[in-house]
Amino acid sequence: MDDAGDCPDDVEVRVVHPFEARKAYVCPGCQQEIQPGSGHLVAVPVGEPELRRHWHRPCWRNRTNRKPGR
Ligand SMILES: [Zn+2]
Numbered sequence: 001m002d003d004a005g006d007c008p009d010d011v012e013v014r015v016v017h018p019f020e021a022r023k024a025y026v027c028p029g030c031q032q033e034i035q036p037g038s039g040h041l042v043a044v045p046v047g048e049p050e051l052r053r054h055w056h057r058p059c060w061r062n063r064t065n066r067k068p069g070r
Contacts, residue, residue, distance in 0.1 A: 010046040015039070016054065029059025 018039045025034045034040050034054055041060050044052040055063070 012044045012046055013060070014042050014044065016042050025054035027056045027059050028053050029055055029063055032056075 016039060018037050021034070021036055021038055021040060024036050025040075026032070027034050027040075034056060039057075041055045041057055042052050043055060043060070
């Protein structure tokens with residue numbers, strides 16, 4: 001992570017490789033399906049792995065870019 005600083009929610013982001021993506025998930029960023037077999041990211045709240053969410057890479061980037069001060 002580049003911006004060490006305030007990080008309101010503790011989330012661990014992992015890369016899911018195409019061969020690991022065996023199910024379809026709905027991306028919370030765009031509400032569209034992440035197809036099985038496509039690489040994406042999974043955001044896992046620290047201490048609450050059951051609340052993990054699967055994101056398209058660009059959707060996750062857009063989310064983290066929404067910071068105040070720019
Ligand atoms: Zn998406």
